[in-house]
Amino acid sequence: MSWARRALVEDRGWLTSEEFTSLFGLCQFMPGPNTLNLAVCVGARFQGASGALVSLLGLLTVPFLVIIALGACYRHYGELPAIRGALHGIAAVTAGLLLAMGVQMGADLLKKPLLLIFSAAMLIGVLFLRWPLLSLMCALAPVSMWVAARRYCG
Amino acid sequence: MLSPLAFGGASSVLPELHRLVVESHHSMSDATFARLVALSQAAPGPNSLVFALVGWQVAGVAGALAATVAISGPSSLAIYFFMGFWEKIRGTRWQRIIQTGISPLAIGLVLASGCIITRGADNSWGTYGLTVATVVAVLNSRLNPLWLIGLGAVLGMTGAI
Structure with missing residues (x-):
């Protein structure tokens, strides 16, 4: 970008x-x-x-x-040890880059702590409940926008 | 089908892609998925090409083309038609509500992506350490991520982790 x-x-x-x-x-x-x-x-x-x-x-x-x-x-x-190892290392870095991006994006939310609940709900829904993204979006987005409207966009 | 849900970019639909190809269809292992994401991360071009790569792994060139159209088509149409509307509601309360309400969900999705790749890629203290070190480096410096990717490649290639 x-x-x-x-x-x-x-x-x-x-x-x-x-x-x-x-x-x-x-x-x-x-x-x-x-x-x-x-x-x-x-x-x-x-x-x-x-x-x-x-x-x-x-x-x-x-x-x-x-x-x-x-x-x-x-x-x-891909089965060569060197290539396998290199991709493994890159994957570990990629995971870190994604987590860091999430944390950076989340820092803006600290001023709106109530909305962090929706980040957590999405995280749990995806990682542990393993619900389809469409269901999670449809369930969470309206509530999240409602809270945003009531508390933070007065 | 994932395209219109990709709030926050391609990385936020990685968990859904993972759910479909690894968990539902068993087309590849956790580790292969993580390696393909790594490969697309190291390659030039938009990150969304991870979809092309996963499509290619599952169904060859046709799969790659189909996956690319699927991830970029619907959202491109959406933004094309939405551009005008967004300009019109610029600065209104509605725009703030939509933006404020959607962003926490995007954040949750990006963090979930990070966790899923961690699960697939990290299996030793070395790799966990590298993931944590990357997070710390990104948050505390303005280092270009390419250096970190290069470092990961070298550490992995030499068997240091």
Whole structure:
């Protein structure tokens, strides 16, 4: 994302810093991969639907081919101890990156402690109850928004 | 089908992907799932390509294409049509309510993703230590995550963990 900002705002000047921040907020909030959302927004802004499609394909095509090639390598060489070990180490780091991201996002919630209950409920629902995401979303989102409306968005 | 639920990005639907391919369909083990996530993390491009990789592992190139369309299609349509509406309600109470109400759920999902990958990847004190060290490093420095990923790869490759 920081790379996207550099390219769009600083290098190309396609968006002002404020425009980027506003679009970024929307893309983070809306469901879907953030970078893809941003590609759709920027593409649509300049060329409508076709622009959105082109920027989406532009963002995905090469990495898609790369990842399939990597997958093929993994299938052939994945059992080599060195590769296995490297991926194992990366996986441990990835887990840490995700947890840290969750903690950073959660820090903003400390001012709204009541809402932490919904984070905890989601965590428990996914990890221990293993409920489908759709059911959890439908159950938790309305209550969470209701609490947000009553307590924090007066 | 997961796409419209991916509040907070691709990492928040990892648990659901895990539930489907590891727990329901038994298409791969916990450890394979964690390794594929690691592979996509180390590769260039959007993180959402983990779906392509998992789709590829399950059903070849067709699976990869289908998974990519499934994760990016619906949400892209949603944001395309939602852009205008969001601009219109910018700064209103409704926008704050939606945003404030959804974010705790996204946080729970991202933390769950972290736990699931920990479960698949960490099986020794070394790997647990690496996960904890990563959390500490991210929270206390502005180090580029790529360095940490590289460090994890080297430690794992040399058998240090």
